[in-house]
């Protein structure tokens with residue numbers, strides 16, 4: 265399966281609330297060690313759902329290969 269061009273990227277201001285984890289259809293985003301959310305680039309399909317629901321607005325959708 266081809267990877268989407270977009271990828272979710274979590275900023276440092278993540279408050280580890282877990283909201284993004286609940287909406288991801290691919291289980292591509294997880295809160296690591298209760299500190300910050302991390303995206304598994306191999307699973308993320310770039311749907312942007314996590315970015316829409318993040319209460320802290322710290323998720324950006326970035327182009328793959330653009331230093332992400």
Ligand code: SF4
Nearest residue numbers: 288308309311312314
């Ligand atoms: S963009 Fe979609 S697939 Fe990727 S981590 Fe966010 S919710 Fe999951």
Ligand code: SF4
Nearest residue numbers: 278279281282284318
């Ligand atoms: S919804 Fe936003 S603040 Fe909450 S865990 Fe996900 S990235 Fe972090």
